[in-house]
Structure formats: C-alpha cells, structure tokens
Amino acid sequence: MNLRGFSTLLRKELLRFWKVSFQTLLAPLVSTLLYLLVFAQVMSGRAEIYPGVSYREFLVPGLAMMAMLQNSFSNTSSSMIQSKVTGNIVFILLTPLSPLEIFAAYVLAAVARGAAVGTCVWLVSLWFFPRWPAHPVELLLFVLAGNLLAAVLGLIAGIWAEKFDQLAAFQNFLIVPLTFLAGVFYSIHSLPPFWRDLSRFNPFLYMIDGFRHGFFGLSDVAPAESLLIVGASAFALSCVALVLLSRGWRLRH
Amino acid sequence: MPSSPLLQVQDSAATAVPAIRVQGVHKAFGNFQALRGLDLEVRQGEFFALLGPNGAGKTTLINLLAGLTRPDRGVLQILGHDVRSDYKQARRAVGIVPQELVFDPFFTVGETLRLQCGYFGIRPDPAWIGELLENLQLSDKADTNMRALSGGMKRRVLVAQALVHRPAVLVLDEPTAGVDVELRQTLWKFIRRLNAEGQTILLTTHYLEEAQSLCERVAMMKAGRVVALDRTSQLLADHSRPSLTLRLPSGDQPPGDLAGRATLLADGRWRLPLVNFADTEQVLAHCREAGLVVQDLEVGAPDLEEVFVAIMQRSGQ
Ligand SMILES: Nc1ncnc2c1ncn2[C@@H]1O[C@H](COP(=O)(O)OP(=O)(O)OP(=O)(O)O)[C@@H](O)[C@H]1O
Ligand SMILES: [Mg+2]
Numbered sequence A: 001m002n003l004r005g006f007s008t009l010l011r012k013e014l015l016r017f018w019k020v021s022f023q024t025l026l027a028p029l030v031s032t033l034l035y036l037l038v039f040a041q042v043m044s045g046r047a048e049i050y051p052g053v054s055y056r057e058f059l060v061p062g063l064a065m066m067a068m069l070q071n072s073f074s075n076t077s078s079s080m081i082q083s084k085v086t087g088n089i090v091f092i093l094l095t096p097l098s099p100l101e102i103f104a105a106y107v108l109a110a111v112a113r114g115a116a117v118g119t120c121v122w123l124v125s126l127w128f129f130p131r132w133p134a135h136p137v138e139l140l141l142f143v144l145a146g147n148l149l150a151a152v153l154g155l156i157a158g159i160w161a162e163k164f165d166q167l168a169a170f171q172n173f174l175i176v177p178l179t180f181l182a183g184v185f186y187s188i189h190s191l192p193p194f195w196r197d198l199s200r201f202n203p204f205l206y207m208i209d210g211f212r213h214g215f216f217g218l219s220d221v222a223p224a225e226s227l228l229i230v231g232a233s234a235f236a237l238s239c240v241a242l243v244l245l246s247r248g249w250r251l252r253h
Numbered sequence B: 001m002p003s004s005p006l007l008q009v010q011d012s013a014a015t016a017v018p019a020i021r022v023q024g025v026h027k028a029f030g031n032f033q034a035l036r037g038l039d040l041e042v043r044q045g046e047f048f049a050l051l052g053p054n055g056a057g058k059t060t061l062i063n064l065l066a067g068l069t070r071p072d073r074g075v076l077q078i079l080g081h082d083v084r085s086d087y088k089q090a091r092r093a094v095g096i097v098p099q100e101l102v103f104d105p106f107f108t109v110g111e112t113l114r115l116q117c118g119y120f121g122i123r124p125d126p127a128w129i130g131e132l133l134e135n136l137q138l139s140d141k142a143d144t145n146m147r148a149l150s151g152g153m154k155r156r157v158l159v160a161q162a163l164v165h166r167p168a169v170l171v172l173d174e175p176t177a178g179v180d181v182e183l184r185q186t187l188w189k190f191i192r193r194l195n196a197e198g199q200t201i202l203l204t205t206h207y208l209e210e211a212q213s214l215c216e217r218v219a220m221m222k223a224g225r226v227v228a229l230d231r232t233s234q235l236l237a238d239h240s241r242p243s244l245t246l247r248l249p250s251g252d253q254p255p256g257d258l259a260g261r262a263t264l265l266a267d268g269r270w271r272l273p274l275v276n277f278a279d280t281e282q283v284l285a286h287c288r289e290a291g292l293v294v295q296d297l298e299v300g301a302p303d304l305e306e307v308f309v310a311i312m313q314r315s316g317q
Helices: A003-018 A021-042 A055-086 A099-128 A136-160 A164-180 A193-199 A203-216 A223-247 B005-016 B058-066 B087-092 B109-119 B126-135 B151-163 B181-196 B208-214 B232-239 B279-289 B304-314
Strands: B020-029 B032-042 B047-051 B073-078 B094-097 B169-173 B200-204 B217-222 B225-231 B243-247 B270-273 B296-300
Touching (some): A003 A099, A003 B109, A021 A099, A055 A099, A055 A203, A099 A136, A099 A223, A136 A164, A136 A203, B020 B058, B032 B058, B032 B217, B047 B058, B047 B208, B058 B073, B058 B200, B073 B087, B094 B151, B109 B126, B109 B151, B126 B151, B151 B181, B169 B181, B181 B200, B208 B232, B208 B304, B217 B232, B217 B304, B225 B232, B225 B304, B232 B304
Parallel strands (some): B047 B200, B047 B217
Antiparallel strands (some): B020 B073, B217 B225, B243 B270
C-alpha cells in the first residue's frame, strides 16, 4: 500500500476545494439557507408532519442532506472531468497509485466536503431551531453513507463523461430529480400510492429519511433498513467504480 | 575494502537489464493501426533518440510505456518491470515529460512538484526540488501559480515534475518545443549532466541537430514501425556524406568529371558530394587547373537531417 501516495492525492483533492472554498463551501451554505428562509416563509402555515416538529424545522435535515449530496457528488465529478478535459489526469495516471488508492482519495475528499457543508448548514440552523440531534451516532452514519454514495456516483459520472455538458446532463437529469423527489420537502406518506411506491426505489430517499431520524427520532422508514439500503447501494457503486478504475475505462485508452 | 565478487555479479546483471524493452508491440485506435509490431531496446545509461515524422507513433509508444495507453499485444518493460503486471515498479522507474503542455491550474510550481513526488510514495526532498528549479531556471517561480507561467516555463516545470521522484529512466517527448534558445541550452546542459551521472534518457524531437549532438543511438520510426536503428555515428556514415558548396564565376561549370557529380542550387552555387573531407583538396585542385576562381566556399558536415530524409524516402511505401 502506497500510503504516502494516497495521502498526497487526498491532500491534493482537499486543497482543490479548500482553495476555492468561497464557491465550494460558502455558496452551498448560502443557497441552502435561502431555500430554508423562502420555504419556511411560504409554507409557514402548514401542519406539522411529525408531532412536535414544525414544517420549517422538518425542512432542515432534508435541505442539509441535499446540500451535502450535491457537494460530494460535484467534488469527485468536477475534479475528474476537469483533470480529463485539461489533460492533467496524466499526472495521476502515470504514478504507481493503485485503483483503490485513487478511489479512496477522491471519495474521501468529497465526503469531507459534503460533511463540511452539512456541518455549516446545521450550525447556522441551530440559531433558528436550537435542538440537539436525537441520535447523533446514527446521524453521523447517515452523513458518511450518504456522502459516500454521492461521491462514488460523482466519480463514476466524472469517469464516464467526456465533456462538461455530459456531466451537467447527468446532474440535471439524475441527481437533481433524485434529491428533489427524495422527500426533502414532504413526507412520502403524503404522496399518492403510485408515487409513494416509486419513491421506494430512490436510494436518496433513505439517506434523507434516515438522516432525519437521527435529528428528530422520527422517520417514514425504519432507520436500520434505510442504513442498510444506503450502505449496500454505496458498496455496490464502489465496486463498479473500482472495476472502472482498474480497467482504465475512459481513462487509459 | 574492495567490493565483493557477489556485488560485482549483481552489478553486471543489473546493467544487462535494458532500461526500456519493447517487443512486438501493436496498438490500434479503432481501425487505425498506430503501432505495427514495434521492437526497441534502450540500454541503461544511454541517451537515445526516437525520431519520426508527425503521426509516426512516438507519443503512442511513450504513452504505452507510461501506462497511459494499453497495448493490443506485445511486451513493454522498464528496467525489467512489465508496465502492466508490474506497473508499480515500472512507473517508479520512469519519469515522463508529456508532449502536451498540461498543468493543474489550482497549484503553484512548488506545490505541483511536492504533490507529484508524494504520489510516488516519496517524501519531497527540498534540496532536490531546489536543485531542479535552479537548473531549470525556475527558482524565482516556486510560489507562482502554474496559470501565470509562460509556455516555455510550463514546459520546464514538466521536466522538473518528471524528475522529482528520481526515476532511473527519463522520457522526454519534444521537451524543447516552444523553449527559447538560451533555455534550450541550459536544459540540455542539465540533461547531459544527469546522463553523465547514469540517467537513461529517451528523447523525441523534431530538431534533428539536437538528437545528433546529444544521442549515442537513434531509432527512426515511420507509420508505427522502426525503420532504422543504429549508433548515430553509424547512421551518419551510412547515409550522409560531407559536401562542398562552391560559387563559381557566373556561367562557369565545375570542371571535367566534377560536373557530373555536382548539382546547381537555387542560389547559383554548386553542391558537390565528397567521399570524405580530404576530397576537398582534390576538388579545389581541379578548379585551379581549369583556371576557375572559386568565389565562395562552404564545407558541409554530414547531418542527421539528410539521414532522416534518406531513410524516410527509402522506406517510403
Ligand atoms: N487517442 C487516439 N485516438 C485515435 N488516434 C490516435 C490517438 N492517439 C494517437 N492517434 C493516432 O496515432 C498516430 C500516431 O500518433 P502519435 O501521437 O503517436 O504520433 P507522434 O509520432 O508522436 O507524432 P508527433 O511528432 O506529431 O508528435 C497518429 O496518426 C494519430 O492520429
Ligand atoms: Mg508526439
């Protein structure tokens, strides 16, 4: 194991977003807070979804998770596509770094960015809704598993895409709908049966639902089931990403 | 204490392993055969030139050595390490300067070099990095962002990047394209010194005079094959002759049988191929006997460009 090689690549990936933290940390924080303010204002009259949790507060974990997923996805995918398009991916491909080391460095950095965005959103939201999470460990597990899944998905998308617009399509037609339809703004119990059943195939739903359970101790799906589904999806996608990296698909021609 | 016999045996065994071994390598991009059964061997410590026209497959071969591209078949080894099955050792042993000017705009020169070194699992050595920067005249640019460098400076950073993990074999894919004369000279001085210290160097370039003055051996490629491979001096001896270019009073032809050998150049001068330099004296004697006044005279040494043109024509179809 080339531990130094791995940690160097991890450091590079962390520096890459840290150096532009205005766009990578502050911008998502601001947009999430805007969502929160606007929706909270518009929907202020709505009934509680869970007893003791106002609709406005209900939004917080969903929005935080959505911001995390989008940011961890975009960290791996944009790093990969930028390196491919500008050609500097060769500096990684010609090193002795193994597929696993490359995978782990890219994904961990993205998880770190997602978690950082999530932490910022949560800290700011404390000012509006001072509440200590019901199950902090569980919450942390969902942060890790959810960000991992999104980061791996971003890595695969970045490897697959050959141009920026392909990546944008991936994001607009897959990631955004999946997050929006994952119950950020509603409980799936409020959906018509068809949509409710369809939603059950969306892994993002379980991340958000499980994460919300970590906050409020209340959820639509049993948290253990959610964690299992998210974890299994993340594991399966990780295997796919590792196979792609080992084969050099779209990287080593 | 004299070195033990065992060590000597190991030493000679080590030098017997070629720095680069390429055998029967084929590579196609779609329907296009970029490499068609390529064989090549570069010995340790050699300064080796790989020449060929645009599209010959030089960069493709280098990419295969670097593991950036995968062969359809054939053997590729660096210091005996297969570039696929033993890729970690193979990649540690080689430093590649890519032909394209690529860089990561997020980092400074110093950061770029330290990161590159780290990827190889090696702790960046500030003394070595300092030496690289100094020899490539980049010392004052260590904290400059890559984006803010000129093309020639970026090219020199690529050279430093390839050397930062101290590879035994350095592969330079057109390192002097876009580098000004003065820096080209400092670059070659540095590369020569590394070569003198035992570094193996594989160079591709379209400046044939560089290859001629630097490289002991030359391979010429055309359409995915090696069409000539020999010592530079041998190629020159086989394919290039010294020549004499004369200006005679207008209207006059070279005397006697010399006229048959001579060709009239566009500027009105006559070019005469010589068997060797001593031949000059004979040509001039003939002119004197014929009462011709030589108005201008230039002796041309054999050059690789001529060899290159001859070999490319010979292997034309
Ligand atoms: N990724 C690729 N896809 C398709 N064709 C390719 C690819 N890479 C190289 N080729 C083709 O393979 C041939 C050899 O290209 P290569 O870059 O190896 O040439 P070269 O000898 O380095 O030329 P130059 O002196 O111009 O750098 C060319 O005809 C090129 O078009
Ligand atoms: Mg080339």
